[in-house]
Amino acid sequence: MSVKSTAAGGPPAKGxxxxxxxxxxKRRGEEPxxxxxxxxxxxxxxHSGYSLDPTPDELRGLYRDMVLTRRFDAEAITLQRQGxxxxxxxxxxxxxxxxxxxxxxxxxxxxxxxxxxxxxAWTRDVDPLNLLGMFRGVNNGGWDPAxxxxxxxxxxxxSQTLHGxxxxxxxxxxxxxxxxxxxxxxxxxxxxxxxxxxTFAAVYNAPVVFFCQNNQWAISEPTEKQSRVPxxxxxxxxxxxxxxxxxxDVLAVLAVTRAALEHARSGQGPMLVEAFTYRMGAHTTTxxxxxxxxxxxxxxxxxxxxxxxxxxYLDKEGLADEDFHAELAAESDALAKRVRxxxxxxxxxxxxxxxxxxxxxxxxxxxxxxxxxxxxxASFADSAxxxxxxxxxxxxxxxxxxxx
Amino acid sequence: xxxxxxxxxxxxxxSGATTSMPIAKALNExxxxxxxxxxxxxxxxxxxxxxxxxxxxxxxxxxxxxxxxVIDTPLAESGxxxxxxGLALRGYRPVVEIQFDGFVFPAYDQIVTQLAKxxxxxxxxxxxxxxxxxxxxxxxxAVEHHSExxxxxFAHVAGLKVVSxxxxxxxxxxxxxxxxxxxxxxxxxxxxxxxxxxxxAVDAVPTGLHQAVVAQPGTxxxxxxxxxxxxxxxxxxxxxxxEGRSLEVVDLRSLSPIDFDTVxxxxxxxxxxxxxxxxxxxxxxxxxxxxxxxxxxFYHLEAPVLxxxxxxxxxxxxxxxxxxxxxxxxxxDAVDRSLAF
Numbered sequence: 001m002s003v004k005s006t007a008a009g010g011p012p013a014k015g016x017x018x019x020x021x022x023x024x025x026k027r028r029g030e031e032p033x034x035x036x037x038x039x040x041x042x043x044x045x046x047h048s049g050y051s052l053d054p055t056p057d058e059l060r061g062l063y064r065d066m067v068l069t070r071r072f073d074a075e076a077i078t079l080q081r082q083g084x085x086x087x088x089x090x091x092x093x094x095x096x097x098x099x100x101x102x103x104x105x106x107x108x109x110x111x112x113x114x115x116x117x118x119x120x121a122w123t124r125d126v127d128p129l130n131l132l133g134m135f136r137g138v139n140n141g142g143w144d145p146a147x148x149x150x151x152x153x154x155x156x157x158x159s160q161t162l163h164g165x166x167x168x169x170x171x172x173x174x175x176x177x178x179x180x181x182x183x184x185x186x187x188x189x190x191x192x193x194x195x196x197x198x199t200f201a202a203v204y205n206a207p208v209v210f211f212c213q214n215n216q217w218a219i220s221e222p223t224e225k226q227s228r229v230p231x232x233x234x235x236x237x238x239x240x241x242x243x244x245x246x247x248x249d250v251l252a253v254l255a256v257t258r259a260a261l262e263h264a265r266s267g268q269g270p271m272l273v274e275a276f277t278y279r280m281g282a283h284t285t286t287x288x289x290x291x292x293x294x295x296x297x298x299x300x301x302x303x304x305x306x307x308x309x310x311x312x313y314l315d316k317e318g319l320a321d322e323d324f325h326a327e328l329a330a331e332s333d334a335l336a337k338r339v340r341x342x343x344x345x346x347x348x349x350x351x352x353x354x355x356x357x358x359x360x361x362x363x364x365x366x367x368x369x370x371x372x373x374x375x376x377x378a379s380f381a382d383s384a385x386x387x388x389x390x391x392x393x394x395x396x397x398x399x400x401x402x403x404x
Numbered sequence: 405x406x407x408x409x410x411x412x413x414x415x416x417x418x419s420g421a422t423t424s425m426p427i428a429k430a431l432n433e434x435x436x437x438x439x440x441x442x443x444x445x446x447x448x449x450x451x452x453x454x455x456x457x458x459x460x461x462x463x464x465x466x467x468x469x470x471x472x473x474v475i476d477t478p479l480a481e482s483g484x485x486x487x488x489x490g491l492a493l494r495g496y497r498p499v500v501e502i503q504f505d506g507f508v509f510p511a512y513d514q515i516v517t518q519l520a521k522x523x524x525x526x527x528x529x530x531x532x533x534x535x536x537x538x539x540x541x542x543x544x545x546a547v548e549h550h551s552e553x554x555x556x557x558f559a560h561v562a563g564l565k566v567v568s569x570x571x572x573x574x575x576x577x578x579x580x581x582x583x584x585x586x587x588x589x590x591x592x593x594x595x596x597x598x599x600x601x602x603x604x605a606v607d608a609v610p611t612g613l614h615q616a617v618v619a620q621p622g623t624x625x626x627x628x629x630x631x632x633x634x635x636x637x638x639x640x641x642x643x644x645x646x647e648g649r650s651l652e653v654v655d656l657r658s659l660s661p662i663d664f665d666t667v668x669x670x671x672x673x674x675x676x677x678x679x680x681x682x683x684x685x686x687x688x689x690x691x692x693x694x695x696x697x698x699x700x701x702f703y704h705l706e707a708p709v710l711x712x713x714x715x716x717x718x719x720x721x722x723x724x725x726x727x728x729x730x731x732x733x734x735x736x737d738a739v740d741r742s743l744a745f
Contacts, residue, residue: 140521144529145493151715152525156517162483163518166490173472174494196483201477357528358562360586364614364661366562 033232033244034276037251040304042312050255056319062103062250063314064328066095066307069119071332073130075339076118076135079283084343085135089116093248093280096306097121097213100253101181101275104261108113108178110171111317112164115153116213117183124148129342130334138349158184158191161210165197168206168264179207179264181257187218190226190236198238198270207264209257210235210272213247220292232274240270247277248306278304351377408459422605427569428598429574431461431537433606435499436581439469442497442637445583447474448484449501449537458503459539459598481511488534489518489640497533499583505540505592506549512557520563531586533578540568540634541682542729543596545722550717553683558590559660559692566660567613568592570634572602574657577610585613592659594632616663618670622652625676625739628667628693633680633730640735651739659689667693676742680730685713707745710738725736 035047054062075092080088085212091098098119103122105111113120121131130143134153135355141152154160164182171178189212201208216223216305223231235242241263245256253275260271278301282289289298355370417648425433447462447469451478456463467473477484481502488498502508508515511550515536522532561568565587569575575593582589611617619634620641634655641651652670656662671677677697679690690711697709712730720728738742 038476074677140525142527142529145526146529152522152530154518156513159486159514159518162486162514163490165483165495166487166492167494168490169487170491170496173496176657191487192510193482196478196480198487199478199480200483200487343709357524357526359565360523360528360531361566363587364663 003355019150034246035243035252035256035385036246036249037255038249038309038313040248040309042067042309042316044251044313045304047252047255049279050252050259052251052255054254055253059310059314060324060325062099062254063307063310063320064248064331065099065103065119065122066310067328068332068335069095069122070307071336072122072339073118075336076132077281077285078286079340079343080135081133085132085285086137087135087286089135089283089284090279090281091116091118093278093301093306094213094215094275095119096250096310097247097253097277100250101183101211101257101273102253104257105181106178108176109165109261110149110151110167110178110180111120112160112167112180112182113153114157114160114183115265116183116185116189117153117156120183121148121150124150126150128339129346132339132343136343136346138346158188158193158197160184160198160201161188165201165204165206165270168201168208168270169204171207172204174370176190177265179209179261181209181211181261185218186216186223186226186231187210187221188212189231191338192200197242198235198272201270202240204239205267205269207267208270209260209264210270211257211260211377212272212274213277214274215247217283217289217293218289219278219283220289230274234357235270237269240272242272242274244274244276247275248301249305250285259260277306409733421607422603424601425572425604427572427575427594427613428459428461430572430602430604431579431593432463432465434576434579435462436468437467438499438580439465439473443582444497444500445473445494445560446491446496447486447501448477449669450477450479450503452476452501457501459595461539461598462501462559463538463592481507482514483508483737485511485519485534486669489514489522489532492532492534493530497535497583499535499537502536502538504546504550505538505554508536508538508554511536515558515564515588515590516561520561523587524563532588533583533586534588535582535585535591536588537591537593539595539598540592541556541594541596542719543632543723545725547722548719551712551722552581552593553681553714553735555590555592555659555681556683556688559689563588564660565589565614565658566592567658568594568631569657570594570597570619570629570631571606571657572600572617573608573622573660574611574655575605576606577608578613578657581610581613592631597632598633600635600684611657611705614661615658616654616658616666618652618666619655620651620652620653622651622674624650624674624741625678625738626652626654626670626674627678627735628654628656629680630659630689631682633682636730636732637680639732640685640739643732643736644739649739649743652709656689660697662689662693664693664696664700667697671697671701672704675704676704676711676745678735678738678742679709680712680735680738681714682729684716685711688713688715707739707742710742712738 076088079085102120102123133139145151161182164180168180232244247332451464452462629637637653695710
């Protein structure tokens with residue numbers, strides 16, 4: 001499979017997106033050069049530049065990944081509604097973009113996610129409970145990125161593309177047979193850090209795949225507020241290939257991302273993949289998308305659902321029987337229960353935890369404040385004793401008075 | 405734990421060679437030694453390669469260590485620091501040069517939201533041994549953005565360490581200590597002192613990175629300063645001595661953390677404190693020192709803690725900077741006011 005034939009070296013994009021955009025009449029989803037291997041109707045189609053010949057097991061595996069990821073996501077939304085999580089950023093609708101790209105990586109590759117890459121995390125064997133700590137508010141991430149080569153979620157938009165580029169520069173220095181995949185969104189494409197990441201990656205020929213999930217909406221702002229050109233075309237200006245893939249087609253995403261990672265690993269430098277998809281849910285659980293987009297638009301994208309189309313294909317080809325679906329449903333229920341129980345059992349950190357890990361080599365001020373705060377806390381313990389009649393006369397107010 | 409500069413020099417002499425060199429050369433030698441000692445150390449920045457940096461701090465390193473380790477970067481400060489974060493995640497120890505103080509702000513987001521917090525975000529499982537070198541301060545007759553002292557903006561951020569040497573020996577040692585540190589260190593270099601010569605004790609046991617030192621012992625009043633203002637304070641102490649006043653000068657060396665014990669010991673001896681820095685006084689390091697010392701040494705103070713520094717104005721055009729920058733007279737004026745209490 002050749003990258004260049006369809007990406008940088010491919011036919012130039014038709015002017016349609018731009019001219020219709022200028023006329024203000026662009027229809028979403030009607031974009032040029034969308035690599036697709038499985039139509040929304042579940043039909044397998046060929047593409048001149050990208051091919052995939054998955055085994056039945058692989059197809060079932062991709063389907064299973066997407067179903068479990070969606071179930072995990074739904075459970076997290078429920079947990080937020082129940083007050084167990086403070087916030088959740090749903091990936092609903094983006095399962096194919098995440099599972100396809102995540103399954104394209106090898107163990108030695110390194111992933112730099114945003115805060116919505118729950119499906120990619122799944123493909124890297126990151127315990128889903130690890131992802132929930134920050135949304136519950138018990139930590140700000142806390143997992144060891146080196147364990148699964150899955151970096152911490154980054155909340156500031158686009159920052160991680162530079163971290164991924166730097167890591168990729170290190171891979172190149174080390175002569176490692178590996179690449180980085182750095183995720184970002186259509187909103188992040190406007191960030192200076194993303195442009196700088198493109199520049200650095202191009203200048204140093206860093207082995208990094210920039211994977212943009214264009215889910216059409218940056219909270220309330222449509223992609224028209226971010227770019228006048230299709231995002232994948234920006235790569236050309238930086239001197240590396242860009243390609244747009246049907247982000248709801250897990251097979252196409254897998255094939256394109258595999259090719260992009262191979263492109264990077266083989267010393268050809270960075271590549272940009274734009275996965276054209278849709279955020280079916282709210283930006284986060286605090287968002288209300290009915291204020292800025294239409295039901296019709298959502299319904300149109302619902303008809304392109306990534307899971308439904310693969311199921312149609314599997315069932316039609318006789319690759320998944322009722323037992324398979326029943327087992328998967330049971331597995332989904334078990335996963336949801338494990339997540340639910342795990343979140344509810346997740347302990348709050350002790351108050352002294354805020355002084356931990358501020359510095360690796362210690363810091364006199366942190367030590368001083370830790371000791372002061374510990375003494376302050378301990379003074380309340382004394383007053384609790386006094387309430388029980390221990391005879392101590394100290395009160396919280398008195399303790400406060402002797403604080404700093 | 406107080407160590408005087410005289411003691412440090414004596415220790416250096418007793419242990420062997422000292423070499424006279426300017427601060428710029430001491431920094432250069434320090435970087436060279438770090439590159440030699442640890443293959444993971446990288447130099448990154450604008451013009452740090454072939455040119456050797458606009459101040460020549462990296463002079464000759466590109467030739468001797470190659471473009472793989474002395475890396476000319478695109479002109480994008482956020483990109484420099486952001487990729488340094490990624491290289492640190494890969495196990496490298498990047499030493500980043502920001503060309504001038506006023507140009508650090510495009511990188512401020514990466515420094516504050518990523519570099520400073522990554523270790524805590526990972527609950528200690530990630531380390532960020534990144535040094536950000538920033539030539540800072542005025543007095544060189546430059547255009548806008550080339551003379552600023554933004555150190556308080558970094559000292560305010562948990563997760564960062566902030567230091568500034570005032571002399572060649574400290575420049576040589578503190579930079580290596582910063583590179584060896586597993587935390588991000590913002591390393592402020594007093595650019596107008598780059599060419600001031602001093603003895604560098606290359607075989608000595610260095611003073612701790614975050615330890616303040618008494619640069620000049622005295623009994624009547626304590627002057628606390630760091631970086632470029634230490635020289636001004638030493639000159640002030642010499643001038644005051646002619647009038648029979650004995651000023652003690654404490655070189656803070658580190659702004660995060662601050663060695664308050666050394667400052668406290670000095671103030672409890674002298675009873676008076678004047679803090680001097682180029683940075684604006686408002687919300688500056690002097691405010692923090694005044695508050696802490698007032699807490700620690702309230703009953704030892706004979707006068708309120710006074711501050712001398714920049715004004716709450718943009719750094720002025722070069723023709724005005726001698727008025728803006730604290731000089732000998734403004735320091736002595738504050739000394740007079742303190743002693744008059």
